[in-house]
Amino acid sequence: MSPADEFLRLLPEGDRRDLEAIAHRQRADRGDVLLSRGEVADRVIVIESGRVKVSVATTNGREAVLTFRGPGALLGDQALVDESPRSATVTAVEPVELLVVAASAFRPYLGRHPDVALAMLSTLSSRLREADARLAEFAAADTLGRICGRLVELCETEGDLDGSGPVRITLPITQEELAGWTGASIEATAKALRALRSLGWVKTARRAIEVHDLAALRGRAP
Numbered sequence: 182m183s184p185a186d187e188f189l190r191l192l193p194e195g196d197r198r199d200l201e202a203i204a205h206r207q208r209a210d211r212g213d214v215l216l217s218r219g220e221v222a223d224r225v226i227v228i229e230s231g232r233v234k235v236s237v238a239t240t241n242g243r244e245a246v247l248t249f250r251g252p253g254a255l256l257g258d259q260a261l262v263d264e265s266p267r268s269a270t271v272t273a274v275e276p277v278e279l280l281v282v283a284a285s286a287f288r289p290y291l292g293r294h295p296d297v298a299l300a301m302l303s304t305l306s307s308r309l310r311e312a313d314a315r316l317a318e319f320a321a322a323d324t325l326g327r328i329c330g331r332l333v334e335l336c337e338t339e340g341d342l343d344g345s346g347p348v349r350i351t352l353p354i355t356q357e358e359l360a361g362w363t364g365a366s367i368e369a370t371a372k373a374l375r376a377l378r379s380l381g382w383v384k385t386a387r388r389a390i391e392v393h394d395l396a397a398l399r400g401r402a403p
Contacts, residue, residue, distance in 0.1 A: 183338055184307035185248075188255035189227055191300035200227070200297070203290055204280040209273045211353075215256070216271040222260035223284050228252050231277030232339075232352060235269045236361065246362035248311065249274070249352060251339075258301055261287065275353055322403035324365045328373040330402035331363055332383065336392050348395055353388040 192200065204227070209215060215226060218237060232251040236244050247269055250256060260267045261284050282290070291298050318330055332350070339352040354362075360370035377383045382394040392398060 183248075183250070183311065185304050185311060186228075186251050186254040187307075188300050188304045189229075189253040191303060193296055196294045196297050199294065200282065200290065201280065203286040204282045207279045207281050209277050209279065211273055211275050213273045214270060215273060215277075215279070216267055216269075218268060218270045219266045222257060222264065222267060225255060225257040225261055225282050225284070225287050226271070227280040227282070228254045228256070229278040229280060231273060231275050233271050233273050233277060234358060235271050237269050244357070244361045245364070246358050248308075249339075249354075249362075255301065255304060259305070262301075274358075318403045319364060324363065324369045325373045325376060326401055326403050327363045327365065328359070328370060328377070329398045331359065332377075332390065332392060333395065333398050333402050335390070336395055336398075340392070347384075348392040350390040350392065354390070355388055356385075 189197065206229075209231075215233060228251060230252055232249055233254075233256070234249050235247045235256070237247065239245050250271075256271050257267070291301075318327060322330065335350045335352060335354070336348045339350050340348040341351055356370060356374070357367055360367045363370060365373070374383070374385055377398075378385065380394075380397070382392065382397050384391045384393065
């Protein structure tokens with residue numbers, strides 16, 4: 182789990198109960214859009230289970246994946262705080278369960294619960310650190326290195342790792358999503374994955390990645 186996904190865990194028990202009291206629970210299926218870029222910030226969402234991707238459409242029509250978020254993450258808060266249109270789209274990549282809180286209820290809730298504002302600052306700081314690390318990575322690494330970096334990250338945050346064998350990445354990520362997350366073309370991403378398969382470092386299937394040599398990936402990552 183990324184530190185940016187820990188908002189819900191950071192809340193004191195009483196603050197969490199009060200948040201649940203002003204929220205309504207919602208379920209969504211894979212592919213459902215939960216928040217859309219450009220829309221008015223009329224609500225925030227907290228993920229209770231399942232995972233989502235945060236993305237933007239580029240000028241050439243491709244999707245740039247900014248990040249993936251999982252249980253505990255707060256989303257939609259930045260647009261609510263600065264009262265600007267949403268800067269990205271949030272889409273479920275598997276079935277999810279959410280707490281949805283109207284902006285008109287969330288703002289007064291923050292005023293009554295200062296520890297919640299501190300939790301928001303903590304997760305925002307984690308997001309900024311992730312963004313800084315990604316910028317440094319883009320400046321220093323080629324496509325293969327960036328792919329290795331993303332796979333290492335997925336092993337650490339979304340990997341079924343018991344130390345006794347290959348690491349199965351549980352996030353159902355597509356090759357197109359991996360390309361968009363890495364900032365590479367689909368063709369370059371496919372070439373990099375072929376190289377990793379030929380080395381025996383990974384095995385891939387539809388929406389499935391299994392890592393057989395995590396140490397080698399770490400060594401090639403930036």
